[in-house]
Amino acid sequence: MSIAALFSTDQQLPDHYLHMDEIEMKKRITDIKQQMGDRLFIPGHHYQKDEVIQFADARGDSLQLAQVSANQHAQYIVFCGVHFMAETADILTGKQQKVILPDMRAGCSMADMADDQQTMEAWEQLTSYFGDTLLPLTYVNSTAAIKAFVGKHGGATVTSSNAKKMVKWALAQKQRLLFLPDQHLGRNTAVELGISLKQMAVWDPIAKKLEYDGNRENIRIVLWKGHCSVHENFTTENIEQVRQHHRNMKIIVHPECTYEVVQQADLAGSTKYIIETIQNAPAGSEWAIGTEMNLVNRIIKQHPDKHIISLNPFMCPCLTMNRIDLPHLLWTLEELQRDHVPNQIIVDENIAENAKLALDRMLAQS
Template sequence: MNLLDNLVKTTSIPEIYRNMKQEELEEKVREIKAKLGKKLFIPGHHYQKDEVIQFADAIGDSLKLAQVSAENKDAEAIVFCGVHFMAETADILTSEEQIVYLPDMRAGCSMADMADIFQTERAWTELTALFGDTMLPLTYVNSTAAIKAFVGRHNGATVTSGNAEKMVKWALDQKQRLVFLPDQHLGRNTAYNLGIKLEEMAVWDPITNTLEAQVETDKIKVILWKGHCSVHENFTVENIKQVRAENPEMNIIVHPECRREVVGLSDYAGSTNYIIDVIKKSEPGSAWAIGTEMNLVKRIINDFPDRHIVSLNPHMCPCLTMNRIDLPHLAWNLDQIVAGTANQNIIKVDADIARDAKLALDRMLNLA
């Protein structure tokens, strides 16, 4: 069997699930949830479709969901409705007795895939030749387990969009400069907020294996990995100008994975939870343009009908990889779990990688 055949085998679901009506699929999921009870736990990321999120036992960001999964000791099956790196983190933090599943193994993250372990090890060698032992690596939790493990082995830590400033401060207390993976925009926005000049930040291009810098190497404080979120990078200065022209009373709030110039022109910027919290605390009748993933924006619009809320980019599509988790895949995966045939949907991180990745996660969690 070749690689393509194997991929098709492990990602295709029987047509019966594709042909079932939504009501039938929903009833199947409800029945299995009732049957398994506390033995089943379904975490759902904020960016998931409504058809899936309605069955989530917890809704949140990737790290929170992994932590909550670990706290549910009675849960034998964790069916993670998110993307691959999130399920990896859940596997790292949960016990050996718990099994983490991903309903569609094709649900990846383009940002996480922009930094693989081979590129990272090569970059570290090149950067060490330039900077010596003056660097500490940080990685966004939106990264693979292998990258987290690399950071853990090199005394670094993970960060979230909510605690990035605290973690960057911590890193710069340890070493003269830091390497920030894999999202250059979160790293740049965070460092800028802490008073680091843009020219003091360089960008490492893993494709050309080169450092893009505006100043001499000894003046560089932050090295940003040339990666980005394919969703958040699509919010532009032009979007902001249009909102300001057409709706000058609107507040603009964006995620820090957006480009620096977009964040700089916005009224507010922060993590997904921050965005939700700001809208929740806002005055009824207030107007908001939100720069984040479309499934979440639509959910916020529905949750707060007394606010005028729009997407900052009216042509934005939902995250394509997040949307691979749909109701047919969820129902199929749950049927497999009940039948004991869900082997191809299991997320299991190698023990050595999990150990080192947990070092990076624990350093962050111990500082939280």
């Protein structure tokens, strides 16, 4: 296990919070924030609901928020995001700080597609094929246990912003790399570096086999068969519809989208890249955005001078991100006010040490 989740039945959300008036909940949260002052810090991921993000002391991507949290003197870090993000925050913050996830059900389907047992089995099989020519890289959207595995085996983490730099770094260390857990980010990044699709294989952790037709000696990138359940739902059909009905509209997508979608889009980049591109675009410009719906709706509200739509009009927000809501946030803060810490995320020291190695190798390239 990558964490010891210290909670018991009395730490489940009491039913009465679900029936509270929204105005009252917002007032209570505001009051508690004022009363706790510097003892409390609330980082909020870009994909959070508006009702939650309004109370965030900092907004950003997962690694950025973990780093910001580490620079705080707050006793309590109430992380409004998902499980792996809170783990990273616990790894980077001080021992005197406590990282709390308001709802333990707020996970990430992509991160859950690679566990430590599967990864060890894959590594054993792949190294039997390729020997000591393989280096592991993992997207920061992975569990602490996977980060630790990668760190222990000489690899590093990557973000969607620096993936190109880190893949290039990895291939300077070893002839081949294993990219976890998002095959689409790995594939799109490798293609951008001029690596052919014919030089990429896919490891299926369920079937425990390498998906590849041809001579294994030609493989440079082994992609883990994982994906983001939100970004994989953007399709080339969505792009065709936009091209047909909005001829002046530019399409910008996240690199967690499929290779086909990224190739047909006008621009692709991290969440930060998408936000900044729209911010810097001229008034009257038209955009279709292929990323999480809470963020797209927020961008639309923030830029009324531009015509912005979701690339997929039927896209739902990230369901696990939406686990964090006003009732869970208020309950968490009221528990802390009573000096009771619910849902604390604690990463095992050995796992944290190796995971930090992977993070530090990435940061050394920044």
